[in-house]
Amino acid sequence: MDVYLGVDVGSVTTKFVLLDGDAQLIFSLYLRTQGKPIKMIQEGLNCVKGEIPTGANIRGIGTTGSARYLAGIVLGADIIKNEITCQAIAALHYVPDVQTVIEIGGQDSKIIIIRDGIAVDFGMNTVCAAGTGSFLDHQALRLSIEIEEFGERALQSHNPVRIAGRCTVFAESDMIHKQQMGHATEDILYGLCQAMARNYLNNIALGKEVLHPVVFQGGVAFNRGIIRAFEEILETKIIVPPHHEVTGAIGAALLAREEVIERNNGTKFRGFEVSNFDYRVSSFECKSCPNRCEIAQISLNGKILARWGGRCDLWDRVST
Amino acid sequence: MKVGFPHGGNIYIPLRTLFRELGVDCVVPPPNSKRSLNLGTKYSPEGACLPFKLTLGNLIEACEEGADLLVQARGFGICRLGYYTRIQEPILHDLGYDAEVMKFTLSENFKFIGILKLFKRICDGASWLRILRAYHFGMSKFRDLDEIERLVQRVRPRELERGSANRLFLEATHAIDDADSMSSLKRIKKDYIEKLKGIPQDPDADPITVGIAGEIYVVLEPFANMDIEVELGKLGVEVRRKLSYYQWAKYNFYLNPLGINEWRAVRKAAYPYLRRDVGGDGWESVGEKVLYSQEYDGMIHLFPFTCMPETVAQNIMSSTKEHIPVLSIACDEQMGKVGMLTRLEAFVDLLEHRHCQKRRGTP
Numbered sequence: 001m002d003v004y005l006g007v008d009v010g011s012v013t014t015k016f017v018l019l020d021g022d023a024q025l026i027f028s029l030y031l032r033t034q035g036k037p038i039k040m041i042q043e044g045l046n047c048v049k050g051e052i053p054t055g056a057n058i059r060g061i062g063t064t065g066s067a068r069y070l071a072g073i074v075l076g077a078d079i080i081k082n083e084i085t086c087q088a089i090a091a092l093h094y095v096p097d098v099q100t101v102i103e104i105g106g107q108d109s110k111i112i113i114i115r116d117g118i119a120v121d122f123g124m125n126t127v128c129a130a131g132t133g134s135f136l137d138h139q140a141l142r143l144s145i146e147i148e149e150f151g152e153r154a155l156q157s158h159n160p161v162r163i164a165g166r167c168t169v170f171a172e173s174d175m176i177h178k179q180q181m182g183h184a185t186e187d188i189l190y191g192l193c194q195a196m197a198r199n200y201l202n203n204i205a206l207g208k209e210v211l212h213p214v215v216f217q218g219g220v221a222f223n224r225g226i227i228r229a230f231e232e233i234l235e236t237k238i239i240v241p242p243h244h245e246v247t248g249a250i251g252a253a254l255l256a257r258e259e260v261i262e263r264n265n266g267t268k269f270r271g272f273e274v275s276n277f278d279y280r281v282s283s284f285e286c287k288s289c290p291n292r293c294e295i296a297q298i299s300l301n302g303k304i305l306a307r308w309g310g311r312c313d314l315w316d317r318v319s320t
Numbered sequence: 321m322k323v324g325f326p327h328g329g330n331i332y333i334p335l336r337t338l339f340r341e342l343g344v345d346c347v348v349p350p351p352n353s354k355r356s357l358n359l360g361t362k363y364s365p366e367g368a369c370l371p372f373k374l375t376l377g378n379l380i381e382a383c384e385e386g387a388d389l390l391v392q393a394r395g396f397g398i399c400r401l402g403y404y405t406r407i408q409e410p411i412l413h414d415l416g417y418d419a420e421v422m423k424f425t426l427s428e429n430f431k432f433i434g435i436l437k438l439f440k441r442i443c444d445g446a447s448w449l450r451i452l453r454a455y456h457f458g459m460s461k462f463r464d465l466d467e468i469e470r471l472v473q474r475v476r477p478r479e480l481e482r483g484s485a486n487r488l489f490l491e492a493t494h495a496i497d498d499a500d501s502m503s504s505l506k507r508i509k510k511d512y513i514e515k516l517k518g519i520p521q522d523p524d525a526d527p528i529t530v531g532i533a534g535e536i537y538v539v540l541e542p543f544a545n546m547d548i549e550v551e552l553g554k555l556g557v558e559v560r561r562k563l564s565y566y567q568w569a570k571y572n573f574y575l576n577p578l579g580i581n582e583w584r585a586v587r588k589a590a591y592p593y594l595r596r597d598v599g600g601d602g603w604e605s606v607g608e609k610v611l612y613s614q615e616y617d618g619m620i621h622l623f624p625f626t627c628m629p630e631t632v633a634q635n636i637m638s639s640t641k642e643h644i645p646v647l648s649i650a651c652d653e654q655m656g657k658v659g660m661l662t663r664l665e666a667f668v669d670l671l672e673h674r675h676c677q678k679r680r681g682t683p
Contacts, residue, residue, distance in 0.1 A: 066658060084666035118673045121645050122666060207638030290353035311547060313483055 002059040006253025009067035012106035015249040037067040062256030076270035086251030094241035099211040104220035106133040154225025157190035193225035217247040324387025326375035329540035334458035341454035349381040352543035369624035371537040383417040395426035398599030432573040464509040466566035476553030477527035527558040534622035600629030613642035625652035
């Protein structure tokens with residue numbers, strides 16, 4: 001049996017998925033990156049090895065997420081793609097007539113506008129973390145609510161309070177104020193959901209035409225309070241596809257499948273031994289010019305595999 | 321006396337040449353680097369824009385190398401450029417540098433006369449003829465660099481070995497900077513144009529085209545925009561850019577006073593959405609999107625974070641009826657290159673899909 005591996009190494013979480021030849025999900029894995037991407041990739045691969053059906057062969061592998069290049073080098077990826085394209089591919093896979101993709105993760109949030117099966121526009125949060133998962137995480141912590149029960153609690157609200165959601169700092173002081181006034185926790189929670197949805201639509205989706213069907217992906221789609229807030233504001237149904245927390249990795253696996261079939265000459269996957277390899281990452285400061293770029297390099301058994309981080313291509317060109 | 325000035329794209333090349341020809345001792349501050357940025361950020365008001373911070377960093381670095389006469393631009397327009405010298409001068413004085421700041425006013429009608437007068441003031445002994453000749457030599461270098469850069473933009477997405485055009489461009493920049501006579505400049509230009517044309521290219525390449533517009537400083541200073549043109553070249557994109565310091569000087573110095581304005585058509589195109597100057601290059605950004613929506617596959621709009629004129633433009637650009645995708649990138653000291661590359665990659669993916677579809681649609 002042919003299977004395809006998709007790996008999404010984000011700043012907060014690392015996701016692995018295995019798809020079979022018909023693009024059905026066999027297995028998915030969700031780990032915290034904890035600032036140690038290589039270790040997490042190796043650990044994740046070990047888990048995949050344990051879960052892979054007998055007789056199955058990894059035919060292709062795709063990586064995405066902010067550590068996609070690192071993951072691509074460590075694993076030997078057939079395709080390395082940015083997370084926006086991967087999310088769009090995955091959304092189209094589950095909902096072929098999708099026109100809008102909302103994706104909210106831990107550190108970033110995106111909107112992808114799709115028309116006739118092609119991504120035509122996208123937006124991504126730029127300078128601020130308001131409107132991302134970490135905003136909710138942070139506020140839940142303040143209210144001593146587990147993030148997992150945030151959504152359910154929010155849905156019990158009858159009179160949501162209005163909270164200034166433009167900025168996490170202001171949201172926080174506003175929220176404390178509402179708490180001190182004696183509002184119920186449920187009402188504050190749902191108020192936060194509404195603030196976040198408003199913030200998202202005012203910032204990331206600014207000037208974009210949000211048309212039905214709307215697909216909601218990313219970890220925050222677990223939160224049913226947010227889903228309802230979006231449904232109320234947009235006055236449309238929000239579709240949350242299956243496995244929405246790993247859609248980036250699914251997109252990468254789908255792209256790897258396409259790539260390998262098109263290229264028709266096997267995968268570059270380094271094999272499961274990768275888990276035991278001793279990859280070493282180090283960095284140094286280049287002193288060739290006043291920029292003092294931080295050059296990072298990854299090596300395996302003393303052999304340097306790749307270098308990156310420079311403004312010019314001086315170190316990229318040094319034979320590795 | 322030692323003259324210093326801030327950076328902005330390759331503007332240092334004509335200036336250095338000019339001062340050298342006039343026999344004026346001049347300090348070219350080190351190219352923009354993390355150090356210039358850190359210095360500039362440390363001593364600037366927090367909300368100031370990136371060009372303010374970087375040019376302040378340059379001026380400090382020039383003072384460190386002994387400059388005691390600084391040339392900086394100012395304007396009386398609608399954007400913060402009007403305040404640059406007003407604020408940078410006391411900051412420098414507070415830091416203990418008592419360099420004189422000489423202002424070049426950008427909002428005068430006769431800038432050509434203004435700039436010649438400025439050189440005359442700096443180099444009092446020189447005759448007008450000598451100043452004109454030095455000016456001419458500097459401008460010739462500026463013009464040739466501009467021409468070579470346009471060619472580099474064409475070659476980048478088509479070259480078979482990525483990076484060849486860039487390496488040649490760097491070489492050419494140094495060679496032109498060092499040229500000491502009109503005849504050697506002519507030879508260098510011819511030489512590099514031939515070399516660039518000789519780079520093996522993919523004859524079947526059909527690169528997508530992206531127009532770059534926005535605030536002139538961040539569009540033209542590679543450090544401020546994180547080498548966006550080079551990165552786009554790596555992704556196989558042909559960059560079209562109307563803004564250039566040489567063209568700016570050409571029009572503002574000679575042609576605008578004669579009533580010839582290169583932006584007339586662009587501004588007119590913006591009319592349905594914007595009918596007046598909003599400062600900076602905001603009007604032109606909007607117009608360029610409208611006017612070139614057929615020619616470009618997409619546009620990248622670059623502006624300094626907190627730049628009022630371009631923020632106005634950004635909001636209009638996202639909603640005109642001429643629809644081509646626009647990627648807005650706010651440049652400031654907080655920007656990370658990884659985040660920018662992710663956006664560029666996704667943007668190029670999107671444009672390529674559209675490009676393929678358009679090609680299939682019209683045989």
